[in-house]
Amino acid sequence: xxxxxxxxxxxxxxxxxxxxxAALSPDLKLxxxxxxxxxxxxxxxxxxxxxxxxxxGVPIPVYQGMVEPMVRPDFDRPEESEVxxxxxxxxxxxxxxxxxxxxxxxxxxxxxxxxxxTLVPVGPLTNVAMMLRHCPEVAAQIPELVIMGGAHHIGNRxxxxxxxxxxxxxxxxxxxxxGRPIRMVPLDATHKALISAEDCQQLRGLGTxxxxxxxxxxxxxxxxxxxxxxxxxLNTAPVHDALAVCAIIDPTVIKTELIAVDVExxxxxxDGATICDFGNRTGKAPNVHFxxxxxxxxxxxxxxxxxxxRA
Ligand code: BDR
Ligand code: CA
Numbered sequence: 001x002x003x004x005x006x007x008x009x010x011x012x013x014x015x016x017x018x019x020x021x022a023a024l025s026p027d028l029k030l031x032x033x034x035x036x037x038x039x040x041x042x043x044x045x046x047x048x049x050x051x052x053x054x055x056x057g058v059p060i061p062v063y064q065g066m067v068e069p070m071v072r073p074d075f076d077r078p079e080e081s082e083v084x085x086x087x088x089x090x091x092x093x094x095x096x097x098x099x100x101x102x103x104x105x106x107x108x109x110x111x112x113x114x115x116x117x118t119l120v121p122v123g124p125l126t127n128v129a130m131m132l133r134h135c136p137e138v139a140a141q142i143p144e145l146v147i148m149g150g151a152h153h154i155g156n157r158x159x160x161x162x163x164x165x166x167x168x169x170x171x172x173x174x175x176x177x178x179g180r181p182i183r184m185v186p187l188d189a190t191h192k193a194l195i196s197a198e199d200c201q202q203l204r205g206l207g208t209x210x211x212x213x214x215x216x217x218x219x220x221x222x223x224x225x226x227x228x229x230x231x232x233x234l235n236t237a238p239v240h241d242a243l244a245v246c247a248i249i250d251p252t253v254i255k256t257e258l259i260a261v262d263v264e265x266x267x268x269x270x271d272g273a274t275i276c277d278f279g280n281r282t283g284k285a286p287n288v289h290f291x292x293x294x295x296x297x298x299x300x301x302x303x304x305x306x307x308x309x310r311a
Contacts (some may be wrong), residue, residue: 003028003029003118003249004116004117005022005028005029005030005120005245006032006034006120008033008034008036008102008122009033009034009035009045009049009122009123009241010037010122010164011048011049011052012038012039012040012048012084013083013085013221014122014217014239014240015039015049015123015241016048016088016214017218017239017242018120019033020210020306022120022245023053023060023311024210024309024310025249026309028245028248032060032061033061034064034065034105034106034127035062035064036066036124036126036127037067037069037074037126037167038164038167039123040077040081040086041067041077043067044086045123046097048087050062050095051087051092054091055091055210056209056210056310056311058311062095062097063097063101064097064102065102065126065127066103066127066130069126069168069171070129070130070170070171081224082224082228083221083224083237089216089220102127103134106127106128106131107135110131110141111135111138115141115143116143117141118142118144118145118146119142119145119146120147120244121145121164121175122148124164125149125172125174126167128145129170129171129175132175132178139178144181144182145175145182146182147175147184147244148164148185148243149164149172149274150274151165151187152186152290152292154188154191155187156229157272158271158272158273160269161273161274162272165273166272169263169264170265172272172274173263173265176263176274176288177287181289182287182288183288184261184289184291186290186292187238188291188292189292189293192293192294193238193239193243193294193299194231194296195221195239195303196233196235197236199300200215200222203218203303203307206307206308208308208310209310210307210308218239221237221239222236225237242303243294246299246303252295252298253294254293254294257278258288258289259280259290260276260277260282260285260288261276261287261288263275276290
C-alpha cells in the first residue's frame with residue numbers, strides 16, 4: 001500500500017524535484033503540499049509549487065503557510081538566489097492555493113487521520129513548529145517525520161549551519177525535540193549524492209514532463225553550485241530534498257545512526273547548527289535517525305525511474 005505523505009516545502013529547485021518524485025511515485029500518496037518561507041518569500045514558494053503540479057498534471061492541493069520565521073525576522077535574502085533563481089522556469093500557474101492556512105490544514109489533517117501520514121519537511125521548520133505549538137496533541141498522530149535539514153561535518157549557510165535549520169532555529173529545536181520518530185537527511189548525506197551534467201542529459205532524454213523539468217532545475221543548480229559553493233567534483237550539485245523523499249520510498253537509500261540531536265539557538269558563530277551527540281556525551285535520549293551516508297547508484301536509479309513516469 002502507498003505511504004501517505006505531506007510535503008512541507010520552500011520551492012526551490014530541489015523542492016521541485018522532490019515534489020515531482022512524491023507525486024509520481026506509485027509507493028507514495030501525496031495528500032498535499034504546504035509552503036513556508038525559505039528559499040524564496042512564501043508567496044513565491046507557493047506559486048512555484050503550483051507551477052510544478054500544473055506542469056506534471058496532478059491536482060494536488062497546495063496550502064500557503066508561514067511567511068516569517070517563528071521568532072526572528074525573515075533574513076535578508078538576495079532578490080535572486082544562485083541555485084534557485086526566483087520563479088521556477090515553468091509557465092505561470094493556472095491554479096490557486098487553497099484558502100485555508102497551511103498550519104490549520106496540518107492540524108486538521110493530522111487530527112482527523114488514522115496516524116498514518118508521514119510528514120516530510122524539506123524547508124525551514126516554521127509551519128511544523130507552529131502546528132505543534134498550536135496543537136501539541138497532534139504530535140501523537142504523526143508516525144514519522146522525515147526531515148531534510150541539518151549538518152554535522154559541513155554547513156552551507158555558515159561554517160556549521162545548514163540553511164533550513166539556520167532560517168528558523170527555534171522552530172527546528174522544538175521539532176527535533178517533539179518526541180516523535182525522526183529521520184534527518186542532512187548535508188553530510190546529500191553532498192554525497194551529487195547529480196552531474198551528464199545525469200541531467202540522461203534525464204532529459206527520458207522525455208517526460210517531470211524528467212525534462214528536473215533536468216532544467218538541476219542544471220540551474222549545477223551552475224549555481226559551481227559559481228558559489230563548488231562541490232568536490234565540478235559540474236555537479238546535490239538535490240537535497242529529493243533524497244529525503246527517496247528515503248521514504250526505500251529506507252536503504254540512506255544509512256542512518258540513532259543519536260541525540262539538538263539545535264543551537266544562542267550561538268555567536270553557531271546559530272542554527274545541529275549538535276549531533278555521536279558519543280552520547282550528554283546522556284540525552286537519542287531522538288534522531290541521522291543519515292551520514294547514501295547509496296548513490298540506488299538514489300539515481302530511483303530518481304530516473306520515477307521522473308520517467310507520467311501522471
Ligand atoms: C536545503 O536548503 C534549501 O536551499 C534547499 O531547498 C534544501 O531544502 C539545503 O540546505
Ligand atoms: Ca527546500
